[in-house]
Amino acid sequence: MSERQRANHQCSAARLLRLLRILAGALAVALLPAGCGLPEIADLPLPGGKPAGTGYTVTAEFADVLDLVPRAAVKVDDVTVGSVEKISLSGWHAKVRLRIDRAVRLPANATAAVRQSSLLGEKYVAVAPPPTEPARGRLADGDLIPLSRTTRGAEVEEVLAALGLLLNGGGLAQLRTINAELGKALAGREPELRDTLAQLDTFLAGLDRQKADIVRAIDALDRLTGRLARQRQVVGDALDSLAPGLTVLAQQRAQLTKALTALGQLGTVGTQVIERSRDDTVASVKALQPILEQLARAGDDLPKSLDFMLSYPFPPNVTGAIVGDFVNLSVTADLDAASILANLLAAxxxxxxxxxxxxxxxxxxxxxxxxxxxxxxxxxxxxxxxxxxxxxxxxxxxxxxxxxxxxxxxxxxxxxxxxxxxxxxxxxxxxxxxxxxxxxxxxxxxxxxxxxxxxxxxxxxxxxxLTGAVTGQLGGLTDLLGGGLLQ
Known part of the structure; x- marks a missing residue:
């Protein structure tokens, strides 16, 4: 017999025992003498202990109501506040209509669960405020407690079946084998294991210190993935546009290979040319050295001479002396004979x-x-x-x-x-x-x-x-080109 069949038989036996108890109670009531003055059925309280009276109706959805029956009790903090009016099937889950005393106030996000009064007792519906969030609103007539806020308790048959599965070779032998093999593997390696645990502790401590950074990195990754998801069409178009280019590259792979090979050969030839013409290049550079030195020596004389060419034969500063059709000119003549002879004989x-x-x-x-x-x-x-x-x-x-x-x-x-x-x-x-x-x-x-x-x-x-004298001052060609003759 399989475990599932054994569990089904146990469940059937428990249900049969409860049925026998109910039949025994009904038979005892029927055998009582009529003179005992039994109350009318209409005057009896409801089976769940809720006295008849006004209240409001709430519907709760359950994935499994077990053997819950109509007129079962509805409790809040183990106090009966109502009863089950109707149980119906809606799709793949059950709908239970509860009538709760109007004086009982419950939050709008209340939860419901199918519980059992004792080990072999009857089932009832326990209604309570939410355990994981603050209560809000108020549960009113006609409200619905959805499937996400309803649960059921474990059946005795399920607990016994799980215990039997565990005790009947369901893992204890394997645990013993695992424990023995673990002892053999770690025997004599206690220092290494201790060091490993210490390093693991350091690693976890580092992770804990960097928890904020890790959270920021995950948030940034989430934003990146969200942005990529929003631009999925753009990324797809980009990848699609790459396909023709990759096709052309694949078709021209041979030409590209030849071009790279020829480029390598060009580099070899260029190296040979440079090595063979190195001496000539160095000689040419050395030959340019005097020219460059003379240009450096000339300094700003060359641009000054170009400026002088624009106003030849007058220096550039003569433009301020030109008025109309005549030029204002002042000349200072040094008629010292000694200076004249010295200037004439100098060059x-x-x-x-x-x-x-x-x-x-x-x-x-x-x-x-x-x-x-x-x-x-x-x-x-x-x-x-x-x-x-x-x-x-x-x-x-x-x-x-x-x-x-x-x-x-x-x-x-x-x-x-x-x-x-x-x-x-x-x-x-x-x-x-x-x-x-x-x-x-x-x-x-x-x-x-x-x-x-x-x-x-x-x-x-x-x-x-080269020296000379003009307008009473000595100077060379640079002084002449600089426009310093007219004072």
Whole structure:
């Protein structure tokens, strides 16, 4: 016999016992003599103990009313306040109509439960205020207690069936096996288990401290999922629009692979080109260095000269002196003869255009290779040169075969202080001069045409400035272009 059949038999036996008790009571009443003066049936109280009288009707919905019968008692705090008038079936649940004394006040959210007066006693309906929420309103005639606020108690048959299932091999043996295996597994590992429990306690404590953060994260996740749910159509459209692009990428996968492979080969070729042209690139950059240094030295002279070109032959500040068809002009003439001669002799040109002063004496210059002295003119004895400067050239030039890194002329040479020759390949200082072909041009402290090793660098003090005098002030080309002539 199965457990379910055993439970059904027990339930049937209990019901049969209650039926026998009812029949015995009815038989005893029937056998009483008529002279005992039994009351009329209409005068008897209701079976639940509720005296007949006025009240209000309430309907309660139950998923299972067990063996509840009409005229069963309705109790509030174990006090009978009414009775069951009618039990009917509505769909898959039962509807019980209760009549409650009008003097009993119950909240509108009251609960109802089917209880049992004793182990084998009768069933009744217990009505009570809600246990988990505050009471509100008032239960009135015709109100409904819904299925969500009704329950039923456990039957004796159900308790005995569950107990029999547990005692009849329903898990005790398994509990013993589990306990024994647990003891074997943890034997000798008490410190590790204690450490594990301590770490678990620390972990749970950390979770408890971060409970607010976890709640905020869950709330944020809830808002995110809610937003995604509201934008489900947008997300779906976006995913649908990605499909054509993915299809095109899948179709052009071979071309993309070839393009990436060719890009790798291009990188290899580019690396080879850069490595092979590195020396030339470095040389080109070094060749640009003098130009950039001269541009840096020029500073703002170039933009000033461009400004002067717009008002040539007058300086830019002459616009304030132009009135109508005439120009206001003031000239201060310095007629000091000494100043005039000094200005004329400072940078007067020669017949050859070399920039050498006309009163310079011509002295023979020894050959750079140690040969016979050269005649006046160009280096090497070639006729037709300019006039050499008044310089004692003997010992004023280094050994060209062994030019040091930095060569300073002796003081007896009469060259400007700070004038030095730098070895070819040296960095050109600010204001210095690079001799690409090794020939000294006009305008330096050395004679024009002096031969030096190609690439020799002259410092800034070796370059002679161009000076002049206009309107009583001395200045160079930058002063002229700056528009400072008219005062």
């Amino acid at each position: 007067a040109p020669t017949a050859s255009g070399s920039g050498i002063r006309p009163n310079a004496r011509v002295t023979p210059r020894p050959s750079t290779a140690g040969g016979a002295p050269t005649s006046p003119g160009k280096p090497g004895g070639k006729p037709g040169g300019g006039i050499l400067p008044d310089l004692p050239l003997t010992g004023c030039l280094p050994d060209l075969a062994k030019l040091p890194a930095v060569w300073t002329p002796p003081k007896e040479c009469g060259l400007p202080e700070g004038c030095q020759l730098l070895k070819p390949g040296s960095a050109v200082p600010l204001g210095g001069l690079l001799l690409p072909k090794g020939v000294v041009p006009p305008g330096t402290a050395f004679a024009a045409g002096t031969e030096l090793p190609a690439g020799t660098v002259l410092t800034a003090d070796c370059v002679l400035p």
